[in-house]
Amino acid sequence: MIGPRWLVPLAVAGALVVLLPLAGLVSRVGWSEFGTSVTAPASLEALALSLRTATIATLLVIVLGIPLGFALRAMRGPWRALVRAIVLVPLVLPPVVGGLALLYAFGRRGLLGDALGGSLAFTTAAVVLAQTFVALPFMVVSVESALAQRSGRHEAVAGTLGASRTRILFRVTLPALGPALATGAVLAFARALGEFGATLTFAGSLAGVTRTAPLEIYLARETDPAQAAALSLVLVALAVAVVAIAYRPGSRR
Amino acid sequence: MRAPRFAAVGAAALALAACAPTALPEGRPETLTVLAASSLAEVMTTIVSDFEADHPDVNVAVSFAGSSTLASQVLEGAPADVLATADEATMATVSDELEIEPQIFATNTLTIAVPAGNPGGITGVDSLSDAGVVLVTCAPQVPCGAATALVAEASGATLSPVSEESNVTDVLGKVASGEADAGIVYATDLARADGVEEVALEHADAVVNRYPIAALPHASGSPSQHAREFVAAVLSSEGRAVLAAAGFGAP
Structure with a gap:
């Protein structure tokens, strides 16, 4: 499909909105010390924590997001629209608000403070929870829209052949959802990796425990801007790689 | 030579007039320009309104910014009567140049x-x-x-x-x-x-952060009477009470 010619300058402007800040970031990276900046102990510790927590958060997103997508698909009428809107809230919520909300639920004085026997705040678990909170919608949306495109005929056939519902789920439906699940998981991972505001508000910032790469960048920006820029570039590269995998040519998107 | 200088004075007067409150007291109020560090915004605003109440013939125009910004403004000749910074090092860059004696008014x-x-x-x-x-x-x-x-x-x-x-x-x-x-x-x-x-x-x-204040000399060579009075007001027991309420310690 080819649009009218006047779309071109607008498209260029749109591309510049994205490209100029990235170019600015690249311009601030001290290339001579890029290696030492990225391999500095603080950087490596933060990156390792980020990868670890984002991986766990992605697993949680898979385990919790798929059933939620099924449940959403099973709903009828106005309920589905309402529940979908609520489940998607973390996508549009300002991250600080998300952090406050988590604090009021899982903090010391939060709804579950007594049940938890204290607070999740300042723990690595809090980081994982914050990341899961913001990344979950990606999986739910992926699963729900993929389910919407299925007729259910294969599942019906499997049913008449005597397969249990669990067997149908694992042998028929989930394999058919494969590409959608992969996309949802990859985007959730990328979102978890970039999580900042909720982590800062809810989990705090301690090297090796809660200071993920985005928080390390936030701290380094004052004291060592070159390190902040170098670490930022690593995160950008990771994000580009992850999204390129999720939307690779040939995937049904 | 005279004409440009006159124009500059006129422009400065206009700029000052624009800052002046609408209800001017009787007579021709003098305007005192105070430059203060941003962290002093709340206390200085209170001290200034007290000072103006005691000195109906003076209007105080306060400008808040980072200490180093204020210091460079003074060194570049911005018209100012009083300078209060959030640290001694920044004040030193000004006092070395202008032969003034800053006093610590808060910590x-x-x-x-x-x-x-x-x-x-x-x-x-x-x-x-x-x-x-x-x-x-x-x-x-x-x-x-x-x-x-x-x-x-x-x-x-x-x-x-x-x-x-x-x-x-x-x-x-x-x-x-x-x-x-x-x-x-x-x-x-x-x-x-x-x-x-x-x-x-x-x-x-x-570790004590000290806040210095100084009356700045005019072109004539010494600070104005009102500038000295303002510094005295900040150092007075009333000024100290305002500072203490905001968490500042005594020097």
Whole structure:
């Protein structure tokens, strides 16, 4: 499909909105010390924590997001629209608000403070929870829209052949959802990796425990801007790689 | 030569007139220009309105900015009568140049912030390292964290915070929400915060931020009478009371 010619300058402007800040970031990276900046102990510790927590958060997103997508698909009428809107809230919520909300639920004085026997705040678990909170919608949306495109005929056939519902789920439906699940998981991972505001508000910032790469960048920006820029570039590269995998040519998107 | 100078004076007068309050007192009020560090905004505004009440013939125009910005404005010849900075080093760049004698009018030190009611039972720096006490500080990479490390060293305490934040605001947020039992912040930041109480921090005087003020000389060579009076007002017991209410210490 080819649009009218006047779309071109607008498209260029749109591309510049994205490209100029990235170019600015690249311009601030001290290339001579890029290696030492990225391999500095603080950087490596933060990156390792980020990868670890984002991986766990992605697993949680898979385990919790798929059933939620099924449940959403099973709903009828106005309920589905309402529940979908609520489940998607973390996508549009300002991250600080998300952090406050988590604090009021899982903090010391939060709804579950007594049940938890204290607070999740300042723990690595809090980081994982914050990341899961913001990344979950990606999986739910992926699963729900993929389910919407299925007729259910294969599942019906499997049913008449005597397969249990669990067997149908694992042998028929989930394999058919494969590409959608992969996309949802990859985007959730990328979102978890970039999580900042909720982590800062809810989990705090301690090297090796809660200071993920985005928080390390936030701290380094004052004291060592070159390190902040170098670490930022690593995160950008990771994000580009992850999204390129999720939307690779040939995937049904 | 005369014409441009006259024009410049006229432009300056217009600019000053634009800043003046609408209700001018009788006579021709003199305008006093005060440059003050941003962290002094609240206290200076109060001191200025008190000063104007006592001096109906003076209008005070206050300009707030970072200390180094203000210092470079003065050095580049911006018309100003009084300069108050948040640190001595910045004031020194001006006083070396202009032969003025700054006076310390306030200090700011670290202190312990605890949630209202002090649920952690914090009594001082030693109790911060008790088992089960959740402590939050600034990260050592930022100035408030560097100061915290020096005070801890002076008191011989070993602090193990559960979180090292990038700024005082984030420390106060953790304390005010009750997530932390204690946080180490500046006294002036604590005075502005809701839901927190203060517990004295021993050896806080190991790191003291001093705030100097100086009347600036005019082209004639010496500061104006009103500039000197304003500095005196800041140093007076009334001025000190305003500063103390905002968490500033006495020099």
